[in-house]
Amino acid sequence: MKSEGSNMRSACYVGERRLELFDLEPRDPGEGEVTIDVAYTGICGTDLHILHGAMDARVTLPAVLGHEMSGTISALGDGVTEWSVGDRVTVMPLRWCGDCPACRAGCSHICHNLDFIGIDSPGSMQASWNVPQEVLVRLPASLSLEHAALAEPTAVAVHDVRRANLQEGERALVVGGGPIGLLVAAVARQRGADVVVAELSESRRELADKVGLQVVDPAAVDMPAFIAGWSDGAGVDVAFEVSGAAAGVQTAIQSLAVRGRLVCVAIHATPPPVDLFRVFWRELTLIGARVYERADFTEAVRLLELGAVPAAALITRVEPLDRAAAAFAELETGRAMKVLINCHDGS
Amino acid sequence: MKSEGSNMRSACYVGERRLELFDLEPRDPGEGEVTIDVAYTGICGTDLHILHGAMDARVTLPAVLGHEMSGTISALGDGVTEWSVGDRVTVMPLRWCGDCPACRAGCSHICHNLDFIGIDSPGSMQASWNVPQEVLVRLPASLSLEHAALAEPTAVAVHDVRRANLQEGERALVVGGGPIGLLVAAVARQRGADVVVAELSESRRELADKVGLQVVDPAAVDMPAFIAGWSDGAGVDVAFEVSGAAAGVQTAIQSLAVRGRLVCVAIHATPPPVDLFRVFWRELTLIGARVYERADFTEAVRLLELGAVPAAALITRVEPLDRAAAAFAELETGRAMKVLINCHDGS
Numbered sequence A, B: 001m002k003s004e005g006s007n008m009r010s011a012c013y014v015g016e017r018r019l020e021l022f023d024l025e026p027r028d029p030g031e032g033e034v035t036i037d038v039a040y041t042g043i044c045g046t047d048l049h050i051l052h053g054a055m056d057a058r059v060t061l062p063a064v065l066g067h068e069m070s071g072t073i074s075a076l077g078d079g080v081t082e083w084s085v086g087d088r089v090t091v092m093p094l095r096w097c098g099d100c101p102a103c104r105a106g107c108s109h110i111c112h113n114l115d116f117i118g119i120d121s122p123g124s125m126q127a128s129w130n131v132p133q134e135v136l137v138r139l140p141a142s143l144s145l146e147h148a149a150l151a152e153p154t155a156v157a158v159h160d161v162r163r164a165n166l167q168e169g170e171r172a173l174v175v176g177g178g179p180i181g182l183l184v185a186a187v188a189r190q191r192g193a194d195v196v197v198a199e200l201s202e203s204r205r206e207l208a209d210k211v212g213l214q215v216v217d218p219a220a221v222d223m224p225a226f227i228a229g230w231s232d233g234a235g236v237d238v239a240f241e242v243s244g245a246a247a248g249v250q251t252a253i254q255s256l257a258v259r260g261r262l263v264c265v266a267i268h269a270t271p272p273p274v275d276l277f278r279v280f281w282r283e284l285t286l287i288g289a290r291v292y293e294r295a296d297f298t299e300a301v302r303l304l305e306l307g308a309v310p311a312a313a314l315i316t317r318v319e320p321l322d323r324a325a326a327a328f329a330e331l332e333t334g335r336a337m338k339v340l341i342n343c344h345d346g347s
Helices: A045-051 A151-164 A179-190 A202-210 A223-231 A246-255 A276-281 A294-306 A321-332 B045-051 B151-164 B179-190 B202-210 B223-231 B246-255 B276-281 B294-306 B321-332
Strands: A009-015 A018-023 A033-042 A068-076 A088-091 A128-132 A136-138 A171-175 A194-198 A214-216 A236-241 A256-264 A285-288 A315-320 A338-342 B009-015 B018-023 B033-042 B068-076 B088-091 B128-132 B136-138 B171-175 B194-198 B214-216 B236-241 B256-264 B285-288 B315-320 B338-342
Touching (some): A018 A321, A045 A321, A068 A128, A151 A179, A151 A236, A151 A256, A151 A294, A171 A179, A171 A223, A179 A194, A179 A202, A179 A294, A202 A214, A223 A236, A236 A246, A246 A256, A256 B276, A276 B256, A321 A338, B009 B321, B045 B321, B068 B151, B088 B151, B136 B294, B151 B256, B151 B285, B171 B223, B171 B246, B179 B194, B179 B202, B179 B236, B223 B236, B236 B246
Parallel strands (some): A171 A194, A171 A236, A194 A214, A256 A285, B171 B236, B194 B214, B236 B256, B256 B285, B315 B338
Antiparallel strands (some): A033 A068, B088 B136
């Protein structure tokens, strides 16, 4: 079943930290489904997590990875009337049950039985992909398919900023300058906030600087003094914890003003110590933010189209599908920001 | 200076875990001040903390303790026009600077330079007490001075419930059934919430039960199963962390529904581990709540007058001022809920 160079190839996690190319059987779209000719699929930190075996309880092997994508509809199943062959699309990769307490509370994006497409079901790191029409998001003609592959992580950032209820003129500290951190910073800046990114890695700080973001090395400066100087002693209105590190949580909490809001974006596999005394003392609010809702996805596409997101700078390189394993390995080194897989191009 | 039986006696923390009676020099009220004949002063957990030496950096020795009180105005300073001798009052024991970032942001109750009267300046555990008129809160004629001494902790509970934005019909779990926990539960119940108190101590559970609160022993029941059964699998809308224990934080977070709110009431001297994965996964909100604002105090007095707070049941006993040290010692054992000091009565 393993092959090279076929048009139906897919990049699959097969267990034991290995990614392999497979030829999967092409399938006509079912009722209510469309087939997408996948153009680009971005590699996400979650994909690396899967490769590390950290999500083996959730994935079915071999697992086609990929949930950040763009493409063109190539076939329509029965009952699809709102879409046409040739439509340029991205996918909001969530399916919900509609019946659990979360769905009944209007939070279907965090459904108790959520199907995260690309984790819980096959993803887009393949030439041709069938998805239910409900997950499609239309792309404007002026947005390149390359940049459109950033719609999903941009929607995460839009959701995070919305959860913060960030207002124009507020000070926002983004702790962690990886892909999501920089997207959060870009969206916050577009909202009119005064934004600083705190990031330990020099190369990531350089990239943040290159896209016009203010950036600080929390290991090199006295952060409390920096925050006090920036905010006239008040602290920041909003912090985004995007580092996933216990020290990042501490920096974020220490930086907040009275009634400041901390949006918890990163995944902390181990419960970090959290300074609840400070939470009490300054009446802080900590807000969990997970994935996105439909409005966030629509807004993400609009911001990409506007050029409010530095898409070109964030995309370190584009690799062909048969170099997917090498692309994952390079991301592991931390030297790349965002790597896209061209799902049609052979090497 | 130490004496017994004088009308001007005061109970002071003198360091080294000791509380002693002193006769302080009576002082006429200054401009804008009133003198209060103190009727009752409740002993708070914070007073125990001070006695343990945990707040030695904040207090000036000898420190007159006490910030939960009721009394009658006995003298007026110059410039006091809104109050009369004989007025029955309690005190909202906060003074703020009016100029710091917190005050400028409208959060003067958590002023960066807050003077918490009874901690940072002399408190009410004395027969006669001078306070600035700004801190006075009027008591209705129908409210006994004994019950009115609970206005301060009740205002804490009102503030906590308000910070939660608790709605009628919501499920609220109160983790910790001490004085503040039971007051939070009583206020939440009065707001129309469905309330359960989780408490490890049998005697505290018995008291909660006696005042008609639903109560559960988190060490004896399977809490996730209990919460699931209570909430049809959803989890609770609001949890109040009033235990100050890391395990209490964990119980509260595990019990919350999607988008549930955790109000952090208790003081955690050491940052406990907090399950930020769950915060992210269920999009929870953690909300710090500290002391109260003027509206909370007014509402506390109203609820005490209404009988919505089980004041009589919460007051374990009333002790004369010269038994203050013994009253503190009894509270240490955990056998008493709330002990009031009668600031005029000798033993």
